[in-house]
Amino acid sequence: MVNNNKPLMRIFCYIPTPRIWKSSITARFIDVNIEVRGTKPPEIKNWLWDFDARPLTEEDKIKLADKTSVGRTGFSIKLYKTDEFLKAHPYGTIPAAFSSDGKIGVFESNSIMRLVARLKKKNNNIYGSNPYETSRIDGFLDASLIFARSSQKYLLSINNGSATLKIRNEAKEAYMNYMIGIENALNENKKYGFITSQNITLADICFFCEFSLFYREIMPYEKSDKITSIIKEIGPSKFKLSLKHFHKLRKHPLFKIDSKKYLDSIDKKST
Numbered sequence: 001m002v003n004n005n006k007p008l009m010r011i012f013c014y015i016p017t018p019r020i021w022k023s024s025i026t027a028r029f030i031d032v033n034i035e036v037r038g039t040k041p042p043e044i045k046n047w048l049w050d051f052d053a054r055p056l057t058e059e060d061k062i063k064l065a066d067k068t069s070v071g072r073t074g075f076s077i078k079l080y081k082t083d084e085f086l087k088a089h090p091y092g093t094i095p096a097a098f099s100s101d102g103k104i105g106v107f108e109s110n111s112i113m114r115l116v117a118r119l120k121k122k123n124n125n126i127y128g129s130n131p132y133e134t135s136r137i138d139g140f141l142d143a144s145l146i147f148a149r150s151s152q153k154y155l156l157s158i159n160n161g162s163a164t165l166k167i168r169n170e171a172k173e174a175y176m177n178y179m180i181g182i183e184n185a186l187n188e189n190k191k192y193g194f195i196t197s198q199n200i201t202l203a204d205i206c207f208f209c210e211f212s213l214f215y216r217e218i219m220p221y222e223k224s225d226k227i228t229s230i231i232k233e234i235g236p237s238k239f240k241l242s243l244k245h246f247h248k249l250r251k252h253p254l255f256k257i258d259s260k261k262y263l264d265s266i267d268k269k270s271t
């Protein structure tokens with residue numbers, strides 16, 4: 001919960017993850033309340049994937065045995081997804097957001113973040129203040145998803161010890177492409193120091209969260225010393241403004257509630 005008002009939507013996911021921060025940081029900026037339900041990553045497989053997500057009992061596991069499906073991305077085990085969940089979430093992924101009555105499912109962390117931003121109508125330019133600005137922000141969000149696709153493949157392969165140089169180098173190419181645009185935009189907008197306008201928008205929040213997700217690749221990969229960190233290889237001078245932006249946002253009070261522990265722990269493990 002971000003504040004004490006009635007939540008306007010619910011998100012089910014494992015926690016913590018920067019994918020959820022996209023929404024929680026946005027919610028804090030515009031003072032919209034959202035509910036986040038979930039548990040630590042290794043325990044999420046023991047939850048019922050539903051609007052009314054909750055830990056499964058042994059009885060549930062027997063009763064729902066024919067409702068399981070093997071996860072496609074990030075899960076090699078069976079997950080308990082209800083028919084209602086799959087109706088609302090055709091790709092069956094988390095984070096999974098729902099309208100507060102559970103009737104409408106919204107998927108993809110960028111679109112869930114957009115939903116949060118749209119829930120506040122007045123005095124809100126976090127998603128741009130006219131159709132041109134909003135669409136420019138959308139461009140950055142779309143570009144981030146192209147990067148996210150390769151980075152997810154790379155990060156999951158690190159997690160399960162199957163990383164190869166090919167996967168790593170594809171992620172590097174995606175990282176370079178994404179960061180070049182962020183760096184150019186920050187360079188054009190140096191006067192204000194944000195990606196698209198005079199203030200923080202979803203483009204900055206999305207960049208911060210995508211970079212935070214990727215950041216854990218700076219930790220040493222124990223299985224092979226041939227797979228080295230992309231961020232470290234590129235170094236601090238290539239995307240100077242982007243890295244500065246990331247570290248500035250990291251200190252922002254509305255960001256660090258979510259990110260401090262997570263990022264500090266990566267830093268500690270990478271030295």
Ligand SMILES: N[C@@H](CCC(=O)N[C@@H](CS)C(=O)NCC(=O)O)C(=O)O
Binds near residue numbers: 019071074
């Ligand atoms: N691009 C998506 C990624 C979502 C995603 O891939 N979620 C994975 C976990 S990291 C998932 O729910 N996998 C469940 C499955 O494959 O059944 C987003 O940002 O929301």
